[in-house]
Amino acid sequence: MAGSNLLNGPAAPGGKATSAPLLGRDTEPTLFELSHPGRRAWSFRTTGIPELDIEDLLPREHVRSEPVPLAEVSERDLVAHFTRLSHRQFSVDLGAYPLGSCTMKYNPKVCDAVAALPGLAGVHPAAPASLTQGWLALMVEVEETLCEITGMAAATLQPAAGASGELTGLLLMRAWHQAQGAPRHKVIIPDSAHGTNPASVTLGGYEVVTVPSDARGCVDMEALASVLDEDVAGIMLTNPNTLGLFEEDIAAIAAAVHKVGGLLYYDGANLNAILGVVRPGDMGFDIVHMNLHKTFATPHGGGGPGAGPVAVSERLVPYLPGPRPERVEDGAEGKPTYRWFTPERSIGRMHSWHGNTLVLARALAYILANGGDGLRKVAEIAVLNANWIRQRLSGTFDVPFDRQCMHEVVLSSRNLKQAHGVRALDIAKRLLEEGFHSPTVYFPLIVEEALMIEPTETESPQTLEALARALELIAYEANELPAGSMTEAPRNTPVRRVDEARAARTLIPTFDASARSRPDPS
């Protein structure tokens, strides 16, 4: 069938990492084991400042008796150590990383160059607006751009990650309801929601009310109607949801929630699917957080930094965190200037300074490179790639909600578990051996043995084909090889399956705890 096999051409899959230099099976010593008394890497500027003794600088009761024992290594050993550690690490730059819900797309290098510009990286955050006009102007462009993409009125750029954006949104919700007379008590979330949603609801001072999904994988409208009342502050939705499905009833959901005076919160984790196609503001959402590290390609950094700006509809603008940057049309020379202001009813502050600003700069560079037309293409190809994977693998794995998906698809390996005892975890570990990062497994919680695959738009057809073949091979092995053989995987990775239970049972959070846990050699 046309398009079923994408490896017909001469191109090899760029996203298959089997040639990675994950050399050897030796354990890498820690920095502390590499330490040798007297070795050093540091050097400082020659300053000519009088060299007072510590006794002349500080009262004795404050001074430590011994230096902090860190490590003593040469620069050469430091470089070798962290370089070897980097060889023990999978990354997007190395190969395809179809980790569902995380949007592990390629991170353009031009954005690294932008973040390193001395005029951006070298600016102190407390410098006055008169000396930081470039940063304020940049932030205003980021805000306006994000508002156009989401269809909202204004945004705060302070939240440092998605979860911080969620809490910001819930505190906005609380402040809004408080101003209407009472903060209300309940926030509704679907059973397919990210775990950060309920955790943020608690921190926002609300009680979680969970609504189930229906047979089509969307919010169960009857169940929703049964929990909606005037004590509901709002609902948090991800659309497309975590099953990769668009909530087709979103207009009806918005109308029902608004009817009882509730607000709609949009979890932007899956915004990549709808760029330029449909906007949360046009769906009826009041509060929207974005994950710039997902949708706008800022690097995930091994687990952060992210950035989680929150955009709101007109009525919530006076409550946004402050200070916010704003443009002042200055008649004098015809050139606008920029200043800080704090909204009238601001909930306060959600960051030490102005947000993860260098991440904002990277995201803006990415948006400029793609342009409005390019962003729509991002969504189109992200959705195309996910659907191709769904279609290709639908005969191999269960597809619990087998209809057109958006940017990601949730498969289930429950058939393999029932027949052969092979779990989603085993499939994830076996896929590592094939040179791909694993999908997200066991999420969303409502799908048994879930394998959540988000290929993103930056993986080529050849890489998709190779990924599909790897998963087909694994399913074949699960069916044909002796039971239990899959649990051996992975075999060619820097370490093999890791004993997580032991880590939790005997907590060793530092090298010092590790040293204590080993038998004394004497």
Place this chain on the structure above:
Amino acid sequence: MGTYIPHTEDEVASMLAFLGLSTIDELFDAVPEALRLQRGLELADGAGEPDVLAHMDAYADRNLARNDRLLCFAGGGAYDHEIPAVTKALAGRSEFVTSYTPYQPEVAQGVLQAMFEFQTLIARLFGLPVANASLYDGASATVEAVNLGVAASGRSTVWVSEGIHPHWRQMLTTCAAGTGHRLRTVNLVDGVTVWPRVEVPSDDQPGVLLVGYPNYLGCLEDIPAARAVCDDTGALLVVATDPVSLGLLKSPGESGADVVVGEGQMFGTALGFGGPYLGLFACAQSHVRRLPGRLVGETVDVEGRRAYVTTLRAREQDIRREKATSNVCTNQTLMAVTAAIQLGWLGTAGLAELALRCARATRYARDALVAIDGVTAYADAPVVREFAVRTPIPADTVVERMADAGFLAGIPLGDQFDQGEHGLLIAVTERRTRDEIDAYVAAFAKAVA
């Protein structure tokens, strides 16, 4: 225009055919027609890489307060320290930069081991047995510490020293709207916190004491005295610290803190207009199950080799949901890796030397500044690397005039700390030479004359 999508038109057509579709728009059939955007996004068309760089460089050019043009004497939790080439090179390795949360530990030992080493370094620095794998920044670490303290003590009254960074206190207030914590600000007297006497038991008995060491004005607080208040009241002691100063100072853990937090930007992360930075968090062993954020632990693989994995996961939001200890998921791992590299570069002797150099430069600048007519020290309490002065003219004006002379003079204290717009917070790092400080002091004298 820049494009990061590999597909050719033929490939797209072939993939659509496989799906039984004829146009790409059909992929969005589930989106109700009435909701769809009926126009293109009103954004410029895609730009090529040189144009993107030029656009961003124009913004960069409009920032006058960059540390390669204005000599930086501002601090307040963001410091102009040297970032050696080795830290930039290693922290920029794309394996660290373009990976994510280590959900598959078998292919994430690089980040996991770096986190384990980071946790060890911070635990040693703070004098406590457990440190997490980072939070967003100093403010968020402080909020999380207070949440832990309230949960552990079972009491929601929090005594917050006025010497905690004003922005961090603002975030505490913002978040308290959701948690219901009762925050009570305890004022500074001559630069240090004077704790109220409290009858025990009382309705207002604190569950948490929060104090800075050094505090926002650079002053060294009496941590044993704060510990004594905690012992009397059963409150937890949370200390917000400057980790560079700890190169010289006794660690807060050693002085009795239950939780120590701080901003870690100064270990290899650029000023960057305030982010991304690094929230540091360490606690006593007894509170480990309430720890917010990720924690890496040592274990073994099936062959018995040493390995690392995120652990005590049952605390976290993806498993515990509304009962989680925190909502934090993505944190600031790359900045934590950077700090581990930077602390490796500094090492035992280098950190002590760094702190000593900051203290010497600060003393030198402070002595010269308070010799200027009309300029006085805010407090007599000892300082390490930062101090406040009263200026005879508004501090904003000082900063403005000093910028013309080539300096970022410091941070005006505004209406905080009873300065009446005449307070200026000044930090002097190891990057400042004697000549630079002399020039700064001369310009300062001229600015306030």
